Amino acid sequence: MTAIERDVVIIGAGPSGLTAANELTKAGLTVAVLEARDRVGGRTWTDHFDGHMIEIGGQWVSPDQDALLDTLAELGLETYSRYREGENVYIDKDGEKRLFTGDIFPVKPETEAELIRLIDELDVIVAEIDAEKPWAHPRAEEYDSITFKHWLEEATADQEARDNISLYIGAAMITKPDHAFSFLQALLMAASAGSFTHLVDADFILDKRVVGGMQGVSIALAERLGDDVHLGQPVRTLRWSEDGVVAITASGLEVHAKRAILAVPPVLFSRISYEPPLPRHQHQLHQHLSMGFVIKVHAVYETPFWREAGLSGTAFSPYELSHEAYDNTNHDDPFGTLVGFVSDRNADGVFELSAEERKARILESLSHYYGEQAKNPVFYYESDWGSEEWTRGAYAASFDMGGLSRYGADQRTPVGPISFSCSDFAGAGYQHVDGAIRVGRETAAAIAAELKG
Ligand code: FDA
DSSP: OOEEEEEEEEEOOSHHHHHHHHHHHHTTOOEEEEOSSSSSOTTOOEEEETTEEEEOSOOOBOTTOHHHHHHHHHHTOOEEEOOOOSEEEEEOTTSOEEEEOSSSOOOOHHHHHHHHHHHHHHHHHHHHOOTTOGGGSTTHHHHHTSBHHHHHHHHOSOHHHHHHHHHHHIIIIIOSOTTSSBHHHHHHHHHHTTSHHHHHOHHHHTOEEETTOTHHHHHHHHHHHGGGEESSOOEEEEEEETTEEEEEETTOOEEEEEEEEEOSOGGGGGGSEEESOOOHHHHHHHHTEEEOOEEEEEEEESSOHHHHTTEEEEEEOTTSSSOEEEEOOOTTOSSEEEEEEEEHHHHHHHTTSOHHHHHHHHHHHHHHHHOGGGGOOSEEEEEOGGGOTTTOSSSOEEEOTTHHHHHGGGTTOOBTTEEEOOGGGOSTTTTSHHHHHHHHHHHHHHHHHHHHO
């Protein structure tokens, strides 16, 4: 058993925990970061297979994500634009493939008018929501008591318009079916990106990528901390009192500190034994959060063949197994890469199949967008975050019905010396790396202000 003493112990070396740790050291405090895995980065993970770089987790940066953009600049990491020249593909509910440019899918004129009306209506409501405190909206409880599906059904009788609006928030963002989260939760997701219009605009939301991969952010932040980052050290026990904490890992490493930051996905809070137990309110609150679920699929080809056909690679359909797909070709890479997403119930369904059949079904879906060539990648990879012990889903955690208005205001309230920091508790940048960094900074600033007086 080894025991060390620090001002602050940070549990979790994802972007939130590592940002907090760096900010605390800048404030002159000592830290130890305890990470369960043998790598840093958490839900950002850049790996290489057969010479192909694959972004297994978070990768895109949007222009409003100042905290992430500042961090990239500070770390000297460069970005590049997602390839987007050419026509996008939409597949309608009858399976008909249509090409389009701009944001609005090529649907029949009545449906297009409904889509535009719904986007405008949502923008107006979203503008009233403060992403930092959606529970403070005068109608928060009411909005949190109806599902997003219900709101859409009341808002329009046009099924294809509903399916498309649902896709932007449900399958594509919260990664839960639209009957499984509230209208308030949907509004938070849009408010965190600035507006509903931003979510609809793939060129905004999925604007840039990081040269070398998004995990590079965490790797560079961890390098600055040197030996203060301890890998392969899952924290099993957190002893706490008003005087401080002791974090004890599976292998017996003990960190004695004045404060602890729990920078793990909220669904993993209960993997740690607290001595004494956390208060009843946190026991309850934490049970109302659950992870969404999506499979991110990479298919690598000899060349980005779809570009020759004038396609941008951007493709959507609420009726396809892979509801959205993009050109994900790496910076300066002669190979072409497509990335597709299979969300919530579709993801459950394909995991019932053998690996071979699942691959065939997913590539079949991609071929509906890009043609037969999509069925023959030289490399294929499915990220399965649901099986990752230290994550358990993707992209992030959201509240169940009624949970956001009931518990949201307390999600980041410290318990004695324990603070909570993760992208799942962000306002701006909610569920994104940007949000993880923002919350990490804010958590560190509050602790530094207390400890440094
Ligand atoms: P994160 O989960 O990253 O880190 C938590 C760390 O805690 C992990 O390293 C974990 O191992 C560790 N841990 C857990 N329990 C522990 C214990 N008991 N003891 C010690 N350590 C423990 N975002 C974005 O901005 N753009 C994007 O394109 C995407 N796309 C995307 C795709 C996919 C497939 C995923 C899974 C996620 C994204 N995201 C994203 C989301 C983004 O990756 C995510 O919001 C951040 O990584 C969250 O950072 P945190 O630091 O909050 O948690």
